[in-house]
Amino acid sequence: MAWRIIPLELGRLAVLPKILVWDKNSNHEGETGRIQVPLIGWLLLNEQTGEKILVDSGGGEDEEFGTKYHNPLTCNPENHLEAALRKHATTVNEIKTVILTHLHWDHAYGVLKLPQAKVIVQKAELQYAVAPDHEFIRTYELDLPDRIPYFLRYFKQIQTVSGDVELTAGIRLLFLPGHSAGSQGVLIDTKEGSYIIPGDLVNIKRNWEESLPPGIYNDLEACYASMQKLREIADENKARVLFDHDFAAFEQFAQVR
Template sequence: MERYRITPIKAGSLLYYRGGFTADQEEYKTKEEFPILIFLIEGGGRKILVDTGGGDPGQMRRYGHAPCRREEEERPDLALRKRGVDPDEIDTVILTHLHWDHCHNNHLFPRAEFIVQKNELLNAVYPLPKFRGMYETFDTGTIPPWARQKTKWRIIDGEQTLCDGIRLLLLPGHTPGLQGVLVDTAEGPRLLASDAVPLYECIEGLGQGIYGISSLCDDLRAFTRTFDRMRELRKEGVEIIAGHDFLTLERFA
């Protein structure tokens, strides 16, 4: 079986309430900085990217998003070049979901095939009113980032094996079509859980059935089933990787 190497890359940061990620009301008092992360997967002759991050901070402010920062070297294409990877080498981009901080730089990877869940794409076109801004939907007066450039799409419907050692798993709740990426590595299987698990704090009590479900929740029942599944995956030895936590960068250092 193929073994892959995962490299988390900081593609900026956002200022937000920790309680928004954990649903803990005591953690809504002050805003903190959280990383916007993308993930490079290498192995088997493949270079795969998971998510493409947010856009230019000034543009994001105009769209009314959470305050964000991005140093020039954190732009995804430049961050990859710094690691010796040309953006044209990325053959596949897996979009976990279509919120603004996960899909704003698709145009930087012109040779890649982009994979998204059908349910996520449909929901991004016409989401619940609460999430119109997160998706930058057409009725907010913008063109969603995923629709702004020519992109080779592969729209899938359900869980799939991408290749030997990499599987796409449905983890709905934060959004209807959120997908995680289960990767076989030399250190064991790792699940890139995206915003199903923004912070490790959310899964501190996972083994005891205590679920830190994010307040950014589209469907609480679906989110609960996702946590049930992640609890079983952990029992099977899967390490769950948080999507907006600085500890993720430390774990792979």
């Protein structure tokens, strides 16, 4: 079963480089310069059946809110989920399945625009999101007064899986914990070969090329183990690994149409 992968730019964050790559040999002390990184949603189109699946949904459209409580957020009208899907002849109502690589706000907020969709999350991620380590409370928005955390607002849409699971023909979910307790990747078969969306285990090209974990993690040892697992699966399936917060991800598809 062949799928087509279309990366959607759903906004941009201004972040410190140290949150993208953890490198014990780098000294980030006093680092203040931020860089722009994309928030990417991945539209999967089944070329036989016409089915449409979304992997990750962006961090929402409220720039003021995102900037105040997270990182400086830019989300122009063309980056709104409805508009980004519309460029590819897709409406939000056509998305019946959303796969979330993890429940961090910048990947999972946009689900609020998809009330028709079932939301596929690793069970370990959902369990961790409701009671995370203290340093990640804000990431899941558990500490904001008078505001129900975004993922609890679509709680009844969530369907959990555990471990590596074949979701449907041509799409396999890969349990890749470390960045968060229940992070997962998605292995997808296309006409051009297999691709893996790895979530924030591989933020940028450097993570993959130098086998460096992300700068944000709940378990560094698990990050290294997941990176090794990802390499083995990529080699076994001759799969290309995509970059989750890197403009290079769009270049990876410049010739694949």
